[in-house]
Structure formats: structure tokens, C-alpha cells
Amino acid sequence: MDGTSDCIHLCNNTIGSYVCGCGIGYQLDSDGVTCIDINECDSNNTEECEDRLVRRSLPYLTNRRCSTEDINECSLFNGGCDHYCSNTIGSYDCSCKNGYTLSCNGHNCSDINECNDNNGGCNQTCTNTMGSYYCSCKIGYYNLTVTAENCSDINECEDNNGGCSQTCINTPGSFNCECYDGYDFINGSTTDCT
Structure with a gap:
């Protein structure tokens, strides 16, 4: 051979x-x-x-x-x-x-879409990216950690009474203004009472 x-x-x-x-x-x-x-x-x-x-x-x-x-x-x-x-x-x-x-x-x-598995471990919003992902908080919440894995409600009423002229009531992710008894909102306003 x-x-x-x-x-x-x-x-x-x-x-x-x-x-x-x-x-x-x-x-x-x-x-x-x-x-x-x-x-x-x-x-x-x-x-x-x-x-x-x-x-x-x-x-x-x-x-x-x-x-x-x-x-x-x-x-x-x-x-x-x-x-x-x-x-x-x-x-x-x-x-x-x-x-x-x-x-x-x-x-x-x-x-790998990490957000498909337990929301990527994010508390609120998980956004998939190529090869990774990131967490973020919804409007009205702030990040408790740098990676936004934990979000906490922002108490808008603590800053300038939330812009309310009379009473500010904090709600999850937002707030509401209320007028004292006998007062009403001015011309469709949701913050100013008269």
C-alpha cells in the first residue's frame, strides 16, 4: 500500500x-x-x-x-x-x-431573556438586553439599590406638600390632593383649593 x-x-x-x-x-x-x-x-x-x-x-x-x-x-x-x-x-x-x-x-x-425567570429578580420592571438585563422602578418609586432590584414608594407629600394647597395623601406610586371640608378645587385643578 x-x-x-x-x-x-x-x-x-x-x-x-x-x-x-x-x-x-x-x-x-x-x-x-x-x-x-x-x-x-x-x-x-x-x-x-x-x-x-x-x-x-x-x-x-x-x-x-x-x-x-x-x-x-x-x-x-x-x-x-x-x-x-x-x-x-x-x-x-x-x-x-x-x-x-x-x-x-x-x-x-x-x-437568555433573564426577565422570563422570576422577572429577573427585579422588584418592578425588568428590561432584557443582549447578554444581560437591568431592573428599574416605575414612576413614583425610587431605587433602594444601585441595580434597582428593590423599589420603594416615593412619598411625594414630603416635598412641598406634593404641590397640594391643602391636604396631600400619599398613595403607592403616586399621591392625591384633597380640600378641607367646605372647600373645592379651583376651576378643575387637582391641587389648588378655594
Whole structure:
């Protein structure tokens, strides 16, 4: 033999011959040479595709000769990974930055909407952003913490009686003005009494 084979992925040397094999994520086709991608997300596949790293293999070739030298798949286009690529022997792993999750294809990263889980831990308003989120308080409330995870009612009546000419009544997130008995609001005003 001349030391070459027709194997597409892996070549296992045997006495006087060779046997082709496939990397993780592939299976040998009926021709005994070609490797076919396994769809790990196929419903017929027993392997679940959830919060985990999915291993994928690229063709393991060196001028169509069998090689035991590892190829760093991450060195070319980041292995096709959206965020991070970690080379392993004969394969590689894709992973994502915080705030993202690895898609079923094992390469793409999708934003996690942290607000969908318990409102992101926010007391009032949660706003999702790419790879993160932030909390804020509704009008009439102020942040008890820098991250606005806890909000407290603003007592508008403490500042200049809320702008009321007579009585100010604080309510959650707002306030109301009232007039003393025998007085009415002036011309549709909600703050000035006469």
C-alpha cells in the first residue's frame, strides 16, 4: 500500500489495510468511507440537546493521509463557534458568554431573556438586553439599590406638600390632593383649593 486512504474523517490502521471511522457527531455511511453528520437535535435521537456543550468534529485530514496529530479546529474561523471555541483532541467545544445559551446546533449562541425567570429578580420592571438585563422602578418609586432590584414608594407629600394647597395623601406610586371640608378645587385643578 502507498500509505494513503480514502477515509474522510478518521483512519484506523490495521495489518495490511485500514478501517475508516468518524469523529464525534458523525456516523460512517454505507460506503465505509464517508461520514454523515448526526443531528443531535433529531427527536429520534436519544441524546438530549439542552444546557450542555455539544461536541462536533471536522474532517480529520492531512493530504488524505491518516494522521494522529491533532488539528486545532478553533484556529480557523473560531471553529464556527459564535463566542468561544476550545480545542480538544480530535474535536472542539463551543461555549457562550454569560447571558447567552448554546443553541442545539452546538455553534450559535442565543440571548437568555433573564426577565422570563422570576422577572429577573427585579422588584418592578425588568428590561432584557443582549447578554444581560437591568431592573428599574416605575414612576413614583425610587431605587433602594444601585441595580434597582428593590423599589420603594416615593412619598411625594414630603416635598412641598406634593404641590397640594391643602391636604396631600400619599398613595403607592403616586399621591392625591384633597380640600378641607367646605372647600373645592379651583376651576378643575387637582391641587389648588378655594
